[in-house]
Amino acid sequence: MPVSSPPRVVVLIGVLVTGLGFVVGAVGGARVLLARQAATARRLIGKPLGERAPDADRVWKKSYGDPLDLLVLGDSIAAGLGAERRKDTLGGRLARGLARSLQRSVRLRTAAVVGSESSALAGQLEALPSDYAPDLAVIVVGGNDVTHRVPVATSAGHLEAAIAQLRERGAEVVVGTCPDLGALRPVPQPLRSLGSRMSRQLAAAQAAAAVRSGAHAVSLAHVVGPFFITNPEEMFSLDRFHPSALGYKRTAKALLPSMLTALGERDEVPFGHRPPAS
Template sequence: MGILRGIRVAAVTLCGVGGLSGAMYGLLTGQGKRARTLIGRSTTDPHRADGLYPGGVGSVLKFAVLGDSLAAGLGAENADLLPGVLLARGLVEETGRSVHLTTYARVGATTRTFISQVDQAVADPPDLALVIIGGNDVTGKMRVRTSAALLGIEVARLRAAGAAVVVATCPDLGTIRPIPQPLRSIVRQWGRMLAKAQRAAVLRAGGIPVPAADLISAEFHMRYSELFSPDRFHPNGAGYRHASDVLLAPLCRALTAST
């Protein structure tokens, strides 16, 4: 399912088809098509830069990044601006330890397909894991309760394998300006509901949730032209740097709490 077609279907589902007038249904359908045309489709995979980032003392810190295209860094201009790379280097600076980065994240991942990433990660458990997932659950109209429950199960698996886990909850899809109103407000509402449910599930599973919509999205609203990539849907390198600056502190706290 195309991402913007999914957004339109999700919006119609959220409103309840029975409660929509023919005019409103037609409006949402038309807006989904228009947004899909404006954004287009990504045709390239993100850069990859997994490996060792040297530090000074202590054992090597194994750091894993799991999730969707935001975790993978789609839209970054080069490998140095991938969120995993920015955070790995930040962890080296903060801890003094060498960091080995492994990226399991995949473009288009949902919380259902995320299970396979966790399968790979627990086979060689990281010390610290960052998860960014949920946007495709909204565009794919997965039930909020189902999505959050699946996430909780996988966070618990990572924790049982010995990893400290930080989860950036569903971002604010209302920052995507090619999605016109009222469709944008509807999708924002869905994402907010999912983020709230994700937070509760992550806490129950022993992870640390970070409210991405609250802590990260405001800057994207204000600096839209500076922080988004040409597809107008994913961040660019500057956008990933902003997000990484917010996420580094929770990752350090999670690491300290687990030792």
């Protein structure tokens, strides 16, 4: 999303007002209430962070040697927007956690682009060198699909196609499904509940597509979502939409078990994690 565009939470509010308008179009009072809620939320939302996250691409824990190649694709969360230091981005957190668990260096490449919808995954893959073959790829995408009202089946189809391409490159794949947009406190009720329902529908479709395609799926709404709901001041960054350093730490911790399982380093699948179909 360009810097000149309104903050993504404001876009979400507009989308949800439109969505609820279809449901309660005959009730003029409800529309007035929703419009007032949207105006209130806009006043509460912080300034956007821009469109660049810290560059975390490097070899982490070089002293361990024999680097494993980790690729991160998706949207602004995958890119690490909201973190102030590269080690606090999602990619930085994942690389460090994986290196410590495996006692092996991790070479991180971040292809994620701020503002991306699932349709952008194809372009992120096309931008990679043709001979690049990551050992493991992590995809986190979906929030922009919800705010831009992309049909669930269309979003899931783009994700499935990206997974297929990654598998052709020889990569194991882990998908962090769409976060629960109901955690966005600046969005008042009933708008927040509608956002939650829409994001959970997409997350379910993403999980099914991932498992069907041979990838591991992690329900971020179940595994890490409660932390964002109960501790929003700590888990969100200044824009009150993207994760803070602590938010990324929790998100990486939620993804790491499935990453290790995908690499054959762990057998059990924790709650909220779905292995590929056998």
